[in-house]
Amino acid sequence: MKYFPLLWATLWRKKTRTIFTLLSMIVAFLLFGILETVDYAFAHPSGGATGADKLITTNKYSITLALPFSYTQQIRSVPGVAEVTWISWFGAYYQESKNFIFALPVDTGTYFNLHKDEFIVSAEHMQAYRNTRTGALVSSKLMKKFGWKVGDKVPLHSTIWTQKKDGSLDWIFDIVGTFDAKDPTQASQQAQTLLFHYDLFDEGRSFGKGTVGWFEERVDDPTQSAATSSKIDALFANSSNETKTQPAKEFALAFIKQLGDIGFVLRAILGAVFFTLLFLTGNTMMQSVRERIPELAVLKTIGFGDGIVLGLVIGESLLLCLIAAAIGLGLSFLALPIIRLGLQGVELSPTALIPGFGAAVLLALIVGTPPALRAMRLNIVDALADKR
């Protein structure tokens, strides 16, 4: 726009003040971006088994309680269920308790059928896995993290399951292959995963044989998810192990909800930051306009109408806020990899940054309007008479 050089020059009238104001604002928007991203991630989890056609069946009371394996047949017989698989929580770490591994005992046939098109595994590795009872398929990211190679023997320490044979909590696996996620949004989800044979697990553990941690189902028709879930639960109502079946996404959300109202805390902090920013920016804009009253009067003498003068001040405010927002939110985007380190398995999306720009515009308007009105209404004669 033709007024841009004027707006730009106005912004830099008092260099120090503009720089410090911008720095404060950039920091605020950086924080804004980070908090918004985390808030968004918690509100939109991608779920363990993605896709609208996935359901999860757990013990009604808690995922920590087991279900009988015998439920498998009955679940499969429910119309609309395309595939059922079973998994248990292994609770493993590698060498130290901080090296948590998402090790899952799975039934090869049903698990890969249910999650078909989600894994990229070479046929060779898949065959080796089928043939090796103690075999493990490991996410290539996990391989890189610990420097493992195909052919290595890897001991994992389970925090729950002791082995029948020697009562030890250590289970040893042979790495026979690696896999990658087909869908990049699934990548962080799968990054910690190691798959091994459920048979080895069930027969090897000293208690709990014949039980599973939870079931996963794939349904033919995602629009029927709710109905199918109810049908599954109806099978086991009033038994000694009642179930709760829900779409995978809801399960993830419910879990996160138990973490407490994180959203509230984040939004409270965001509110505090916005409010402080309002004061800071407002003060700068007020000062800026106050100093320029005579100059604005001269613009009016030249013939700049009231509306244009109003627009110039609002434009200045918008320019200031949008520049700060672009840099601050841009920095928070660059910080995503660092945040990912702290929040493993949570999908972070850049779309969360869009509200940040909305906030910048809102800020600009709130902060710019009073001085803009003052500029618009100034009386030329009085303003010019106000000589030193």
Add this chain to the structure above:
Amino acid sequence: MSEAIVSLRNVDKRYVRGKQSVEVLKGLSLDIAKGEFVALMGPSGSGKTTLLNLIGGLDTATAGEITVAGQRLDKLGSGALARWRARHVGFVFQFYNLMPMLTAQRNVELPLLLTNLTGSQRKANALAALTLVGIADRAKHKPNELSGGQAQRVAIARALVADPTLLVCDEPTGDLDRKSADEVLHLLQILNREHGKTIVMVTHDPKAAEFASRQLHMDKGALLEAATLAA
């Protein structure tokens, strides 16, 4: 006598200061012809700046008729007055003329932002105006890099760039040293004699008034007729 480009009839101007109403101009009538260089003089409080503001369309009269360049100013609202000013008047003040953060050239371009000219056209016109006032070599300098006299030249260039009907100056040399003041006044005289610009200038400096073609004196809100110098 060429036609009157500025015509005031029975103009009153009253200000309200707190509870008091101050009458600055009463029943004032005046004609200024095209091509005149008028110096408006008088002690402080005489109303000369008020009169100038009315002629330039910066203020509205309480009563009476004001016609400038064929337009009845007393019939225009503030928005229309602004548009009128953009086309018809160029202003030069004692202080605050230039935006400190813009170069001389960009300062001169300001009135052109209100037109439909393209960027390159604006630039060309601004340079032409700066050349006219003899300061094109300083086009890229900021006001704090210019002397007082140079800054006022830039102000004059800006006042001229949109080719206005009238040039209105309020104490243009009030803040300048003798030498710079003379340079600026010479420039105004050339603009008047060689380029035919109509100029109305308020000044309290009798030496400055000598550059004009006609001197008007005011006291207590009324005009005192003085001799018209030969053009």
Add this chain to the structure above:
Amino acid sequence: MFKQLIAALSMGLQTLPQRLGASSVIVIGIAGVVAVLVSVLAMGAGFKHTLADSGRADRAIILRGGSDAELNSNLTRADVDTISNAPGLAKDSSGKALLSNELVTVVNVPKADTGTDANVTLRGVGLKLTEVRPELKIVDGRMFHPAVRELIAGAGAVKQFRGLTPGSVLHLRNADWIVTGVFISNGDVHESELLADVDTVGSSVERNGYSSAVALLTTAADFTRFKDALTTDPQLKVDVQREPEYYATQSKPLTKAINVVGTTVAIIMAIGAMFGALNSMYSAVAARGLEIATLRAIGFGALPVLLSVMIEALLLSLLGGVIGASLAWLFFNGHSVSTLGGAFAQVVFQLTVTKTLIVTGIIWACVIGLLGGFFPALRAARLPVAEALRAA
């Protein structure tokens, strides 16, 4: 020098009302930082108090060897019998060991604010409960009777969940349980739980064994003796820990996470506030240019001028710090929050704005103020006097 300082300072403070806008920026900015910092750290402090300060040094928790938490542990009746014979265990008047065999499981109860179900720990406890845990006191209703489906609810749980008042009926795992009373226990983690008779709970979840055993020792010093006897027994595979250590380990991850997050956010905000303070103080020095130049021209030294500017910044940030800490205290002190604890069940804790936290907040405020005031103060002290006087 001191007189000059006072004079310069009082001049500055007197003209402060003219610079209200810029000054309020410092106050509000720092108040914001301190409020956020103190509030988040109060969460950490509250959580730590509930979890880590649970337990007594003369009480031990026995889990199955290798389990890191009660939920993953199981002990058989035989195990518990062996444990009850270990040396160092306190005994009641009839010679029976003060040992509570406990079974931990999870049930769903609707939350008071949202109405959605959340997990709550249902802890089956042995008959010796009141003697092993003497800090447990019933404040409403009565203790549950053994062998029937009755339970008592912790005061924290009552606040966070619906339907836990004495006389209410809870439908847990296909059976009705009656809430007979409410208890407190020093604000520790058990106040988030429901307690009932261990064998009744066992039959309700079809489990024959226990998760853990809690033993009251004769003295705290007997711990080593007690532990050694159990860990060297070839028939037994157990881990023995003092209660406070067990809970401290449980709470560490979440407390650490809260503190890291809180401190990070506060640092970022503090940097922003510091730029704001720099801005305001620079504009203050600019606005007072004539005043400062006059002082210098009169003969005031550079140091008093510098100090007066820094002290002004310090006072403003102190005010901001006090306001921020007060806001945090006002809004959040005593506020109950619940989150997922170690057993995947809700743990209730109170935000505690301790004196230490308030002092921490105020110290942060002062540091920000001093950093923000230093460079402007330097400029004020170095102001070229003649230039400043001429510019006026």
